[in-house]
Each structure stands twice: as structure tokens, then as C-alpha cells.
Amino acid sequence: GQNIDQPTEMTATEGAIVQINCTYQTSGFNGLFWYQQHAGEAPTFLSYNVLDGLEEKGRFSSFLSRSKGYSYLLLKELQMKDSASYLCAVIYGGATNKLIFGTGTLLAVQP
Amino acid sequence: ETGVTQTPRHLVMGMTNKKSLKCEQHLGHNAMYWYKQSAKKPLELMFVYNFKEQTENNSVPSRFSPECPNSSHLFLHLHTLQPEDSALYLCASSQDWVTGANEQFFGPGTRLTVL
Numbered sequence: 001g002q003n004i005d006q007p008t009e010m011t012a013t014e015g016a017i018v019q020i021n022c023t024y025q026t027s028g029f030n031g032l033f034w035y036q037q038h039a040g041e042a043p044t045f046l047s048y049n050v051l052d053g054l055e056e057k058g059r060f061s062s063f064l065s066r067s068k069g070y071s072y073l074l075l076k077e078l079q080m081k082d083s084a085s086y087l088c089a090v091i092y093g094g095a096t097n098k099l100i101f102g103t104g105t106l107l108a109v110q111p
Numbered sequence: 112e113t114g115v116t117q118t119p120r121h122l123v124m125g126m127t128n129k130k131s132l133k134c135e136q137h138l139g140h141n142a143m144y145w146y147k148q149s150a151k152k153p154l155e156l157m158f159v160y161n162f163k164e165q166t167e168n169n170s171v172p173s174r175f176s177p178e179c180p181n182s183s184h185l186f187l188h189l190h191t192l193q194p195e196d197s198a199l200y201l202c203a204s205s206q207d208w209v210t211g212a213n214e215q216f217f218g219p220g221t222r223l224t225v226l
Binding site: 087 | 115151152153154155156166167201208209214215216217218219220
């Protein structure tokens with residue numbers, strides 16, 4: 001079956017760096033997304049990786065290793081507003097796309 | 112209106128009721144999606160419409176019936192639901208479903224409670 005694993009919860013300190021990991025097992029791979037979801041709000045897009053390596057976008061970076069079925073989201077210079085759930089999602093499949101999400105990692109940023 | 116809108120934002124219904132959720136996207140996208148989000152569970156993709164054609168139905172019970180009259184509007188018709196169907200229902204859109212890189216834009220969701 002298809003599966004995505006993420007830690008359920010993480011805690012970090014304002015100004016610090018935090019890495020949120022995601023591992024996946026899917027039949028095929030067409031890309032990996034990270035979304036941010038604040039409590040009571042809709043998910044918003046953060047990043048997309050399809051090739052191995054690091055994609056940097058401001059304070060947020062996302063890394064992918066397809067051979068290991070592994071990705072991480074790196075958040076630098078943490079701010080209180082970064083407290084949210086971070087959802088990892090994989091799009092996979094052959095002739096037709098399939099999409100699954102992980103359960104999300106709830107990040108709490110403390111002062 | 113901009114982005115993706117959903118109505119109603121909150122809905123309480125009995126198991127014998129029939130109701131509909133509405134989604135509208137103002138982004139010129141060609142793909143629209145329905146998701147179910149329950150506590151402690153992954154976001155579940157329910158239906159995908161690409162250029163008004165249903166391309167995915169992820170084993171969703173028939174008491175959920177989607178309708179996509181055009182590429183801007185998506186409905187989810189509900190009938191004889193069960194209490195375990197209580198969840199946040201999210202609508203999303205993207206440029207299309209074929210190109211995997213397309214980010215999805217989500218609406219605010221409808222919080223559904225089935226009594």
C-alpha cells in the first residue's frame with residue numbers, strides 16, 4: 001500500500017531552525033509537496049520537489065532524496081506565526097496521477 | 112471574490128437530510144478537488160475533476176455525490192450521512208490534474224456535523 005510517515009508533533013524555539021522529516025512508500029513518484037495549515041484554516045502551498053536536492057525559498061527549504069523515499073522541510077529563523085501543521089503529500093502513479101497526504105506535523109514555536 | 116470560496120462554512124444535518132456543499136474558484140483553473148479532513152487522520156482526496164470530467168473517485172461511499180457543471184464550480188451532494196462523516200470538507204483547485212507540479216489552492220472548508 002501507499003504510505004507517508006511524518007512525526008506527529010514537534011516543538012522548537014523562536015529564532016531557531018527546525019527540520020520536519022517525511023518518508024514515503026508509493027508505487028511510482030511524480031513529486032512531493034509541502035503545505036502549511038494553521039489551525040482552523042485551509043492548507044497553503046509551501047514547496048514542490050520532483051528532483052533530488054534542496055529547494056530554497058526564503059526562510060523555508062525543502063529537500064528530496066528519491067532513492068531513499070525521504071524529504072524534509074527546513075524552517076529557519078523561526079517565528080511564532082510558524083506554529084502550524086505541516087503536511088507532506090506525494091503525487092504518484094503511472095498513466096493517471098494519485099495523491100496522498102501524510103497526517104501532518106504539528107509544530108509549536110515557543111518564545 | 113478571489114481564490115477559492117466555499118459555502119456554507121458550517122453545516123449541521125441529520126442522518127436523513129439532504130444537503131449540498133458548494134465550491135467556486137476564481138483562478139481560471141481546470142482541475143477541482145474535494146477532500147475530507149478528520150481529526151488525527153491524513154487529508155483524504157475524495158474526488159478529482161479535470162476539465163469538468165471526473166478522473167478520480169477514491170472509493171467514496173455513494174452517499175457523497177459530486178457534481179461539476181463547469182470548471183469554476185463544484186458541488187458535493189450529501190444524503191443519508193452517518194455521524195462518522197462529520198469532518199472538515201475542503202475544496203481545492205489547480206491549473207490541471209495531469210501536470211503534477213501544479214500547486215493546489217484550497218478553500219476555507221465546510222465544517223460538517225452529522226447528528
